Amino acid sequence: MADTAKNPKKRCNGGVAEDDAYKSKSSKMTKQAAADPAQALASARHEFGEHGGVNMSIEASATFTVMEADTMRKMFSGELGPDRDFFVYSRHFNPTVLNLARQMAAIEGTEAAYCTASGMSAISSLLLQVCGAGGHIVASRCLYGGTHALMAHFLPRACGITTTFVDAGDLEGVREAIRDGQTKMLYVETMSNPTLAVADIPGLSRVAKEKGVMLVVDNTFTPMVVSPARLGADVVVHSVSKFISGGADIIAGAICGPASLVNSMMDLQHGALMLLGPTMNAKVAFELSERLPHLSLRMKEHSARALAYATRMKKMGVKVIYPGLEDHPNHAILSSIANPGYGFGGMMCVDMGTEERANRLMHHLQNTTQFGLMAVSLGYYETLMSCSGSSTSSELSAREKELAGISPGLVRMSVGYSGTVEQRWSQLEKALLRMQDELVLNNNNNNS
Numbered sequence: 001m002a003d004t005a006k007n008p009k010k011r012c013n014g015g016v017a018e019d020d021a022y023k024s025k026s027s028k029m030t031k032q033a034a035a036d037p038a039q040a041l042a043s044a045r046h047e048f049g050e051h052g053g054v055n056m057s058i059e060a061s062a063t064f065t066v067m068e069a070d071t072m073r074k075m076f077s078g079e080l081g082p083d084r085d086f087f088v089y090s091r092h093f094n095p096t097v098l099n100l101a102r103q104m105a106a107i108e109g110t111e112a113a114y115c116t117a118s119g120m121s122a123i124s125s126l127l128l129q130v131c132g133a134g135g136h137i138v139a140s141r142c143l144y145g146g147t148h149a150l151m152a153h154f155l156p157r158a159c160g161i162t163t164t165f166v167d168a169g170d171l172e173g174v175r176e177a178i179r180d181g182q183t184k185m186l187y188v189e190t191m192s193n194p195t196l197a198v199a200d201i202p203g204l205s206r207v208a209k210e211k212g213v214m215l216v217v218d219n220t221f222t223p224m225v226v227s228p229a230r231l232g233a234d235v236v237v238h239s240v241s242k243f244i245s246g247g248a249d250i251i252a253g254a255i256c257g258p259a260s261l262v263n264s265m266m267d268l269q270h271g272a273l274m275l276l277g278p279t280m281n282a283k284v285a286f287e288l289s290e291r292l293p294h295l296s297l298r299m300k301e302h303s304a305r306a307l308a309y310a311t312r313m314k315k316m317g318v319k320v321i322y323p324g325l326e327d328h329p330n331h332a333i334l335s336s337i338a339n340p341g342y343g344f345g346g347m348m349c350v351d352m353g354t355e356e357r358a359n360r361l362m363h364h365l366q367n368t369t370q371f372g373l374m375a376v377s378l379g380y381y382e383t384l385m386s387c388s389g390s391s392t393s394s395e396l397s398a399r400e401k402e403l404a405g406i407s408p409g410l411v412r413m414s415v416g417y418s419g420t421v422e423q424r425w426s427q428l429e430k431a432l433l434r435m436q437d438e439l440v441l442n443n444n445n446n447n448s
């Protein structure tokens, strides 16, 4: 059997037969991007199973055989690669993980993608690859606590990569913070964790292009809802552990961007993904690719419920933060960049003023009315809630939290879709009314 016919049963539907992005030196590029992420996903190449199954087979091998000894040399020199179905070792490329990467690239409208073992490994590998020792990043001051700690503490100590944190909504301030020749990257979250500030991606992209720096956008909170690369971002990163997984049972990440970037990160001598090795397991990749086709439906439902609860809470006089509400300061930006039909996302915050009141509300929501679960993370079918200041943003100092707008009483909610809207609303309302009653009782006791 010739190496070029290693897998005669392999079949696929749609997309291009040769993989254009993960190319060996001899392949060509052809790609067409659809504007809607669900449409793009449906147009991506569909892999069938080895025996004609509607699902692709899981390629569980760590290593791959060749039929002729010389093929190995050609694979290591880059002459033959995954684009032509030549695989060496699964820390490099694995067919099942590559299939998921292709789906992620279709959703985000990028040329290529690579899937990793966690969101943090995707982010840290990218930062190390792009910035290099002594490089400089300009980042939003409101980022997920782990990303903030990576930039503020780990990278300066480990390799002298430093970050200037700015108000990402102030484009002039962003421009001024970029240092000619030293700044390599502008880094923001589409919707910030946990304050839900929305980045003006087209505006940031203009600044990044003018200054010659890479715009990286973490789109963990808003897959399908916003497509940063279609708006000018160079690279999109994800914690796939969240909405994309949807099951709160997997830790995973992704980097979506130009094929040249992904290929450089796989370089045998210099590639951060190849050499640090945060690769995804093929069985995990298979599980995730089965969930992507219903991501659009899930996001629509998360969004519809978050909007319904936020609207009703606002009417009750609760201090609710949801960019889907017309009076949210970033509502106009989000409306202008969101993909039509996916709503405004499934994340919502309630500001209870103090940590004590935030904890009391979460206690009632979980233990009195069964509305949701006290847990970090997001994107699950049950509602998850946490007090950000004392949990997922606890890496920030008190001053950093203040600057980022993280109130001590901020309860971040990832709105689930289990149960009916009315059932869940009555549970949420009951807990909020209980909090209002307790406040009146406390005030009366203090006054008497």
Ligand SMILES: Cc1ncc(COP(=O)(O)O)c(C=O)c1O
Pocket: 118, 119, 120, 121, 144, 146, 147, 189, 193, 218, 220, 221, 238, 239, 240, 241, 251, 252, 253, 377, 392
């Ligand atoms: C916005 C954001 N980015 C990145 C991460 C890190 O992802 P992971 O937990 O998959 O490593 C998180 C985790 O909470 C997150 O919320």
